[in-house]
Amino acid sequence: GQSLEQPSEVTAVEGAIVQINCTYQTSGFYGLSWYQQHDGGAPTFLSYNALDGLEETGRFSSFLSRSDSYGYLLLQELQMKDSASYFCAVRDPYNTDKLIFGTGTRLQVFP
Amino acid sequence: GAVVSQHPSRVICKSGTSVKIECRSLDFQATTMFWYRQFPKQSLMLMATSNEGSKATYEQGVEKDKFLINHASLTLSTLTVTSAHPEDSSFYICSANGGNNEQFFGPGTRLTVL
Numbered sequence: 001g002q003s004l005e006q007p008s009e010v011t012a013v014e015g016a017i018v019q020i021n022c023t024y025q026t027s028g029f030y031g032l033s034w035y036q037q038h039d040g041g042a043p044t045f046l047s048y049n050a051l052d053g054l055e056e057t058g059r060f061s062s063f064l065s066r067s068d069s070y071g072y073l074l075l076q077e078l079q080m081k082d083s084a085s086y087f088c089a090v091r092d093p094y095n096t097d098k099l100i101f102g103t104g105t106r107l108q109v110f111p
Numbered sequence: 112g113a114v115v116s117q118h119p120s121r122v123i124c125k126s127g128t129s130v131k132i133e134c135r136s137l138d139f140q141a142t143t144m145f146w147y148r149q150f151p152k153q154s155l156m157l158m159a160t161s162n163e164g165s166k167a168t169y170e171q172g173v174e175k176d177k178f179l180i181n182h183a184s185l186t187l188s189t190l191t192v193t194s195a196h197p198e199d200s201s202f203y204i205c206s207a208n209g210g211n212n213e214q215f216f217g218p219g220t221r222l223t224v225l
Contacts, residue, residue, distance in 0.1 A: 042217060
């Protein structure tokens with residue numbers, strides 16, 4: 001089956017940089033996505049990596065290493081509003097319309 | 112980006128009753144929608160794939176007779192939790208695929224069964 005592991009919780013202070021790791025096991029790989037979810041809210045799309053390397057979108061960057069089955073989300077210049085849960089996700093290789101989510105990482109940003 | 116709405120946002124019901132949750136794609140057509148359940152501080156677990164004009168596809172371990180899904184149009188999917196019990200209390204979220212490998216999620220429905 002497919003599985004994605006993330007650290008359960010990460011804490012940091014405003015202005016800092018934090019990295020959230022994701023290791024995955026899947027029988028077929030169609031890219032790694034990242035989603036942000038605030039408490040009680042809907043997940044929102046942050047980024048997608050199909051190929052190895054770093055993708056940068058403003059303060060957020062996402063990295064992928066397919067040979068290591070590993071990726072990370074890098075958040076820079078942290079703000080209080082970044083406190084949320086972050087999920088990595090892969091496509092189900094048997095039905096690529098479906099997303100399989102990682103265990104999730106709760107980020108707490110302190111002043 | 113595309114917008115997905117859900118209604119109601121919050122519902123409280125008595126044990127044994129049925130609850131219907133609506134999921135709508137507001138500015139695009141979705142032949143496929145997805146229903147997730149999320150318990151507090153846990154990840155999103157896919158329950159089923161809703162297919163317009165055909166039967167839903169349920170994930171292993173999800174009771175299709177308890178969680179009825181209807182996808183009657185290209186913009187509306189409904190999830191009915193039948194004979195709800197306290198253990199069904201959860202956050203239910205729907206989604207639809209957009210372009211660019213992005214999935215759009217509804218705001219979720221918080222179900223509390225007393």
